[in-house]
Amino acid sequence: xxxxxxxxxxxxxxxxxxxxxxxxxxxxxxxxxxxxxxxxxxxxxxxxxxxxxxxxxxxxxxxxxxxxxxxxxxxxxxxxxxxxxxxxxxxxxxxxxxxxxxxxxxxxxxxxxxxxxxxxxxxxxxxxxxxxxxxxxxxxxxxxxxxxxxxxxxxxxxxxxxxxxxxxxxxxxxxxxxxxxxxxxxxxxxxxxxxxxxxxxxxxxxxxxxxxxxxxxxxxxxxxxxxxxxxxxxxxxxxxxxxxxxxxxxxxxx
Numbered sequence: 001x002x003x004x005x006x007x008x009x010x011x012x013x014x015x016x017x018x019x020x021x022x023x024x025x026x027x028x029x030x031x032x033x034x035x036x037x038x039x040x041x042x043x044x045x046x047x048x049x050x051x052x053x054x055x056x057x058x059x060x061x062x063x064x065x066x067x068x069x070x071x072x073x074x075x076x077x078x079x080x081x082x083x084x085x086x087x088x089x090x091x092x093x094x095x096x097x098x099x100x101x102x103x104x105x106x107x108x109x110x111x112x113x114x115x116x117x118x119x120x121x122x123x124x125x126x127x128x129x130x131x132x133x134x135x136x137x138x139x140x141x142x143x144x145x146x147x148x149x150x151x152x153x154x155x156x157x158x159x160x161x162x163x164x165x166x167x168x169x170x171x172x173x174x175x176x177x178x179x180x181x182x183x184x185x186x187x188x189x190x191x192x193x194x195x196x197x198x199x200x201x202x203x204x205x206x207x208x209x210x211x212x213x214x215x216x217x218x219x220x221x222x223x224x225x226x227x228x229x230x231x232x233x234x235x236x237x238x239x240x241x242x243x244x245x246x247x248x249x250x251x252x253x254x
Contacts, residue, residue, distance in 0.1 A: 004150065004222060008178040013185040020170050020182075021056035027168045028058045028143060035059025037136045038145040039129050039163075040083070040091065042076030044183050044192055045147040045171060047083050051186040052170050053145060054087060062091040063136060065129045067100060070203055075195075082189040092136070096128045103128070122205075126162030134165075143167040151176040151218040155236055156243020157211060164246060175222050176215040211239070 008016045028035060036053050040046045040062040053060040064071070064080055071077040084091055103124055108117040133144045146166030148158050150173050158164040171179060176197075183193050197207040197215065208214050213235050217227035221236050 004173055004175075006173075007223065008174060008181050010181055010184075013181050017052070017055060017182060017185060020052055024053055024056040024145075024168070024170055025058055028056075031143060031167075033143050034141040035061065035143075036145045037061040037063060037133055037140070037142045038147060039063050039065055039133055040080050040089075041147075042071060042074075042079040042192065043195070043197060044188065045149055045179055045197075047188045047192050048179055048182045048186060049145050049147045049170055050083065050089060051087065051188060052182070054089070055186070059142075060089060061136065061140065061142065062089045063129075063133060064091055064093045065096050065132060066093070067125055068095065068097040073203070074198075075191075076198075079189060079192045079195070082191065086187070086189065094132050096125060096132070099128045099131075100124045123159045123162060126159040130162050130165050137167075145170070147171060149174050149176055149179050150222060151215050154218055154222055155211065155213075155239035156246050157207065157239075158246070160246050175219040177219050 006016070024036070035058045038046060038049055038053070038060075040050060050060060050062060062080075062084065064077070066072065066077065071080070080091075083089065100121075104121050105117065108114050130144075136142065137144045144165070144167045146163075146169030148163060148166075148169060149171045152158055153172060174182070180193060198205050213227075213232050217229060217232045218236060220227045221233060227233050227236065
């Protein structure tokens with residue numbers, strides 16, 4: 001993991017907003033692209049990236065990708081539409097359920113693989129979403145903007161070749177609390193800022209419940225060297241080790 005050399009807070013958030021926006025603009029112009037496309041989930045990370053791209057002045061296309069009516073039931077769709085309407089984003093909606101269900105392997109190969117089967121089904125969702133994003137990107141000559149933050153990257157909390165796949169990521173070196181500082185400055189709807197983070201892997205899923213540690217603990221580990229809880233530190237380091245392969249180049253025989 002790269003060394004973090006800056007911290008965004010309420011005192012400098014305006015300056016960092018401008019710097020990140022300029023960086024986004026440089027990425028788009030440097031690749032001679034029309035603009036960016038990103039998946040919008042109703043969560044704070046994707047909302048902040050959408051707003052940063054807008055501040056950057058690049059053409060921004062949002063893609064909403066529910067699994068059936070899961071986003072509507074959870075209230076995420078309502079939050080997405082608050083953002084869309086407040087800032088006049090253009091968007092598309094693709095229901096990923098038919099594609100996910102068509103790809104899902106029905107039965108485990110072995111009885112002991114039942115839990116792995118459930119997780120493989122959950123990880124199909126971000127992989128199908130990323131397939132849609134790259135198709136839109138190719139159709140409209142755009143870059144796919146990533147939305148994963150440094151807390152998630154520290155513990156490897158993303159799907160390989162799913163939400164971890166992107167062409168550029170403005171939040172990759174920002175702890176979760178820094179994302180919230182940007183969200184407040186960028187006037188992201190309060191309902192998005194206050195909701196519990198969820199990757200939308202299944203109904204009722206919440207990131208911190210699945211991780212067994214909080215984003216505040218991961219942030220403290222990143223920014224201070226320790227969460228203040230030895231057990232949490234051990235869990236963070238264990239997860240980092242288990243997910244190290246997600247950051248490695250693909251091994252090739254030479």
